[in-house]
Amino acid sequence: MLGRNAAGIYWMFRYLERCENSARLLRAGLRISITQSDYGSQDWDSVLTAASIKPIFDKNYSECNSANVTNFILRDKENPSSVLSSVKQARLNARMIRTVLTKEVFESVNEIYFNLKDLLRRPVTEAALPKTLDTIQRQSALVRGCLHGTMLRNDVYDFARLGTFIERGDNTARILDMKYHILLPAVSYVGSSVDISQWENILRSVSAYQSYRWLNENELNPLGICNYLILDSRLPRSLNFCSKNISNNLNSLSSFYINTFPSFEISLEFSRYLENMLIENVFKKGLHEFLLNFIAKFNAISAQIEKDFRFYK
């Protein structure tokens, strides 16, 4: 397989995941803003900060309000991780690496590009936003379904999954970190009713609210929620789950290519570290610091993957 094609499928699935996660991030922001009127524009600020897109936003908009942030995250060409930019990049990558994709996968990503382009042709009103966000998530599920149902389980598939999990881990960490930007994460602050409802919204935004209730009899508390989103390896968007899958996919690449890659070693070490982590220690260390470290680690693994599999010349 060409190194460039490995890069292409890896990035295609990063962008698809980013597209979906931008929608999730916006969903979390929306819920917080409509349930917490006293915080006003600060909530939207936190959404932008968590996604590291605040500087570009400030360059293009004078006011940080719901309409502007929505537009920026969904449709703005200036925002490289907007839903529209992401799906466009995903499709561009798909066209570049068509020869490693099944017809079903290519056609699904091609189709969602046209659908989303059409859906986001005009600014989305607040009333239409929930439905639009649903559609975006469904579109993303379509490509995922085609991937699972039709692609060979070989190196191509591993690179697709690596892209997905690197991006997803990064995004879940950022969504969690949004909490830090709203309230200081010292343990003494947490526990108020305002605080709990914000945590609840974060659970919702990663489609984890329902399953959290199943597992915890609807007892919401910050430690429990963080434990769930960070350390529970059953939840497909948790940090631990992503990290575990990355080392699994790198392990399968190692046996496929009969070689032990540095990226595999780094990821295995990190996934063991997460596996043995206790949530109390995360809070002791500081949630924000923990998350920053996590994001940096995923970046390092990503950079090592690029090198190990000769993505670029």
Added chain:
Amino acid sequence: MSFFDEMFADSETTRSCYRKYYSWLNSPEQKNIVKRKDEAENVFRRTGITFNVYSEKEETEKLIPFDLIPRILGDEEWRMIKKGVEQRVRAINSFLFDIYHQQEIIKANIIPHGLINQNDAFLPEMIGFTPPNGIYTHIAGIDLVRTSEKEFLVLEDNVRTPSGVSYMIENRETMYNMFPELFSKIKVRSVTEYPSELIKALKASHPHLADENCTVAVLTPGIYNSAYFEHSFLADQMGVELVESQDLQIVDGKVAMRTTQGYKTIDVLYRRVDDMFLDPLSFKEDSRLGVPGIMDIYKSGSITIANAPGTGIADDKAIYSFMPKIIKFYTGQNAILKNVETWRCSEKDHLQYVLQNIASLVIKEVHGSGGYGMLIGPTASKKEISIFKSKLLRNPSNYIAQPTLSLSTVPILKKSGLTPRHVDLRPFALVSPNSVFVTPGGLTRVALKKGSLVVNSSQGGGTKDTWVLEEE
């Protein structure tokens, strides 16, 4: 001017090869067939069969319009075309070998020396070099026009990097999907084996005959090239890598591609990059589409480049006019497919004739393609003619002229019903060491504007599925 219509002999009579199709089309079930036009377009859009247009700003991807009415050829017509194309392609290969070696055809005073040696498409780098297995044009597309029941003329040879096979195949796939019942009623010869024939031909031409493990790759200029879809389509269908300049490097005296596990040698490169961009060390220095040093590797004999560099000399429009003589010289036979009468403006008496008859002629640039830079006398305004005349006089040898042909028509489907439009035909040939394969079918291009003779997709032309009927 009256035109030969391929479907109807007159308003009452359908020609024999269209009879079954026409009765199907007239059946009550097909009453609303015109409504299915969008369906075809959606298939193309969904599959991503688009081509890029450079002049547009925002939306750079376009669809080539597809007409639902097939263009049908009978078995007998096809046999003649096939024989003619085979003959022509063999002669072109012999011609290329000769002009890069002994140049017997110049010595025999059949082609003027200057027309070869001073031609930009003639590559001195290829002199004295014999490509692996002596094949120059592995892939060829011969553009034909029909002027009467029996007469198909060659309008142009394409032996550099002819494109269009992906449309030939996808048009058929679309028809299979939309009208499966048609194909159980009418026995149409398949075109979908082309990719497997292509990889067979490419593998058969690899540089080391003893080597069983032959790695083939397709070289594309990249995603922004107008034929990118076809490049990825062919690589995908053949199951080989689609490579770009950035994937390639010379490693240990061989051309190799960067894989996830290191560099892997390529034995046969089907390149869809023009000669001038192939090697910045030999040709255009600033080319970023090629591989620096590939010509040296090629000449050392460790890779096959298909088509061979320097084949462009054979499809030059000025050389074209000599093609009947070329065929006679190398095969000893008369050309089965005739040329269109051509005047070379480089020759004084020809130029004289062209200037006197400009309003009835089609004038083309020698190196032009895609329907650009040409004058169609009968439809041009006086002003256009006078502007073109001065261009022509400034550099006569840059032009050739041909009579305005009465291209045959095939109906297209419009809301108002069937209406005739002019078509051409590009059959595709594959050359292997011991055989020439011509796909039973080809690309039919159709001018969508009433009366227009320009079928190029860059000028708003469309395509049709091309059927060759099974022998009865």
